Amino acid sequence: MKSTNSKSKYTNEAFVPIKSITNGMIILDDNMKVSGVKIRPRNIFILEQEAQDIIISNLKNVYNMIDYEFWIIVADRPVDIHVYLSQLQLLYNSVTSQAKRKLITQDIQKANMFMNNNVVDTEYFLLFKHKDIDVIQKRIRNLINNFANAGLTTMQTSNDDLRMVLDNFLNGGQTTTFGTVMSDGY
Numbered sequence: 227m228k229s230t231n232s233k234s235k236y237t238n239e240a241f242v243p244i245k246s247i248t249n250g251m252i253i254l255d256d257n258m259k260v261s262g263v264k265i266r267p268r269n270i271f272i273l274e275q276e277a278q279d280i281i282i283s284n285l286k287n288v289y290n291m292i293d294y295e296f297w298i299i300v301a302d303r304p305v306d307i308h309v310y311l312s313q314l315q316l317l318y319n320s321v322t323s324q325a326k327r328k329l330i331t332q333d334i335q336k337a338n339m340f341m342n343n344n345v346v347d348t349e350y351f352l353l354f355k356h357k358d359i360d361v362i363q364k365r366i367r368n369l370i371n372n373f374a375n376a377g378l379t380t381m382q383t384s385n386d387d388l389r390m391v392l393d394n395f396l397n398g399g400q401t402t403t404f405g406t407v408m409s410d411g412y
Contacts, residue, residue, distance in 0.1 A: 247389060250382045251362065254355070261362050262296070262353035263369045264387055266379040284376035291372060294365070296354040301394045302346035311337050351383060351391060 243255040252260040270278045311334065318330040352369060356362050366382050373380040 244392075247385050247392075250384055250388070252388050252392070258355045258357055259359065259362055260353055260355045260388075261366065262351055262383050263366060263373070263380040264383050265350040265352060265373060266381075267348065267350060268378055281377050285378075288369075288372045288376050292369075294354055294356075296352055299351040299353055299391055301349050301351065301391050303349055303390055305340065305345045305347050307337055307341060311341075349387070349390075351387065352380075353383070353391075 245253045245255055247253070250261055254260065268281075270281050273281070314330055314334050314337065318327060318334070321327055321330065354362075354365060356365070370380050370382075
């Protein structure tokens with residue numbers, strides 16, 4: 227059996243040419259940088275038909291103004307509501323009214339149901355690659371402004387966003403634990 231050596235010293239797989247993730251960009255082995263914007267979801271279907279049509283038309287204009295290769299990524303991020311559950315428990319402990327305690331208990335049960343059913347937030351990204359940081363920053367500013375004009379809120383991708391996108395595609399949604407020694411209990 228022939229052994230294959232990884233070309234990248236930053237990943238375990240040769241087919242993943244990633245050096246690092248920094249400043250909201252994935253730095254590839256060839257020094258190309260992948261970055262973009264995270265698009266906050268908006269339910270336009272609760273709006274009047276005319277408002278929906280305007281937003282859709284504006285989105286078409288946004289996408290038609292982009293004159294470079296880009297990817298639209300939809301990724302699921304697990305929802306962590308442990309802090310919310312802790313706050314509910316503290317509230318429950320501080321309330322003496324039985325009616326309020328019953329309502330809080332129902333909220334705790336509902337939150338536990340969400341936790342047990344692996345509830346996720348769906349996040350949307352528009353990503354592109356380029357070598358020049360100035361070009362990247364200009365594209366990001368343009369995307370943020372153009373999406374705002376279309377009625378959507380966007381922000382530059384963070385390092386955590388990009389790691390989550392990679393985890394979704396490379397690890398089936400499982401968070402990577404590089405450097406961690408796992409034991410199977412034997």
